[in-house]
Amino acid sequence: MFIVASATDQGSWLLAEAQSCCDRARERLERALADLRAISADCAWKADAVRLLLQRCEEQQQELVRALDQLSCIASGLRVG
DSSP states (O other), X not given: OOOXXXXXXXXHHHHHHHHHHHHHHHXXXXXXXXXXXXXXXXXXXXXXXXXXXXXXXXXXXXXHHHHHHHHHXXXXXXXXX
């Protein structure tokens, strides 16, 4: 998703940056989930791969939470000022 914001409107620019961050995190998470779906549970080495992918998903989830917090702050700032 491409978002264009006015260079003179700091709040809109920060909001666009946060949305872009969320989009990138979502895309990485979708790739990791697709990898998880492709792995069958019948091999021990695949279990290690699943654990690694789950760790990556947790990292992406944390990034999304940070971005959502940032979006909330920006939205509050835009409402106030």
